[in-house]
Amino acid sequence: xxxxxxxxxxxxxxxxxxxxxxxxxxxxxxxxxxxxxxxxxxxxxxxxxxxxxxxxxxxxxxxxxxxxxxxxxxxxxxxxxxxxxxxxxxxxxxxxxxxxxxxxxxxxxxxxxxxxxxxxxxxxxxxxxxxxxxxxxxxxxxxxxxxxxxxxxxxxxxxxxxxxxxxxxxxxxxxxxxxxxxxxxxxxxxxxxxxxxxxxxxxxxxxxxxxxxxxxxxxx
Numbered sequence: 001x002x003x004x005x006x007x008x009x010x011x012x013x014x015x016x017x018x019x020x021x022x023x024x025x026x027x028x029x030x031x032x033x034x035x036x037x038x039x040x041x042x043x044x045x046x047x048x049x050x051x052x053x054x055x056x057x058x059x060x061x062x063x064x065x066x067x068x069x070x071x072x073x074x075x076x077x078x079x080x081x082x083x084x085x086x087x088x089x090x091x092x093x094x095x096x097x098x099x100x101x102x103x104x105x106x107x108x109x110x111x112x113x114x115x116x117x118x119x120x121x122x123x124x125x126x127x128x129x130x131x132x133x134x135x136x137x138x139x140x141x142x143x144x145x146x147x148x149x150x151x152x153x154x155x156x157x158x159x160x161x162x163x164x165x166x167x168x169x170x171x172x173x174x175x176x177x178x179x180x181x182x183x184x185x186x187x188x189x190x191x192x193x194x195x196x197x198x199x200x201x202x203x204x205x206x207x208x209x210x211x212x213x214x215x216x217x218x219x220x
Contacts (some may be wrong), residue, residue, distance in 0.1 A: 013102035020106075024098035025151040027111060031093045032062075037086060041126075044068030048110065074113050076135070081115025082122060087191040093117035093157050151214035153182045155206045157199055158219040160192050165219050184213075 038047035045065040052059050066074060079085045095112035107127075109113040133139040165185070172181050186202035189195045200216065206216055 003195075010102065015139050017100045017102065020098055027095050027097045029093060029114070030108065031091070031117065033091050034088065035095045036088050039071075039086075044071055046071055048181045050108070054133070062106075062108060064110050065099070070111050074165050078113055078115045078118070082119045084118075084122065085191070086113075089192065090118055091121045104106070119183055148214035149177075152179060153212060153214045155186060155213040155216045156219055157186050157188050157202045157206070157216065158188050160185070162190065162219060 032050040033053055034048050035051050036049040039050065039085045040046065045068050048060070048064045048066065050064050075086050075125040078084070094110045094181070095114075096108040096110050097183045098109050099109045101107075101161075130139065156165060156168065158168075169183065172179075186206060189198040203216070206213065
């Protein structure tokens with residue numbers, strides 16, 4: 001038999017949990033990039049993947065979770081502060097607590113968020129995009145297109161569940177009730193890595209049927 005003391009796995013995890021609980025007694029603010037929100041609509045929880053990058057390489061990464069009770073408040077606060085939905089691939093500043101489970105390991109529980117931090121980053125991203133479009137001669141391209149005097153047939157690139165699309169249909173129906181608009185939805189992903197190829201694919205389909213439409217709208 002071995003002479004050294006042997007610990008059970010549950011003893012080790014209990015010791016780690018006790019140490020972390022004693023060390024991290026209060027919440028604290030953390031800045032990180034959220035690679036993936038990991039929202040689960042049916043349960044209402046989210047399981048974000050957080051990273052910090054330096055010189056384009058991942059320097060640190062950690063799992064997190066947002067409980068349903070916190071998620072509702074955080075989503076509303078973020079949208080009110082930025083005009084954007086909480087989503088993948090954004091930088092966030094959040095209030096967190098260290099959480100440790102013998103079954104699931106170490107993670108951060110996100111309990112609040114500061115949308116002003118993300119708003120500044122989104123504005124920088126927006127300005128970078130505008131400058132790139134100008135350099136490529138694309139910024140004013142839409143203005144150069146001749147617009148129909150009475151665009152009644154509209155192709156819409158959006159999501160089946162987009163609140164913006166619902167508002168668009170409501171506005172057409174209530175603001176111009178005497179005009180019969182024909183709106184055809186071309187469903188696409190609106191956020192995340194899959195959004196660009198998904199939107200481009202639908203625009204290519206619309207282009208092949210361009211004689212059927214007076215205008216194209218991309219709605220988030």
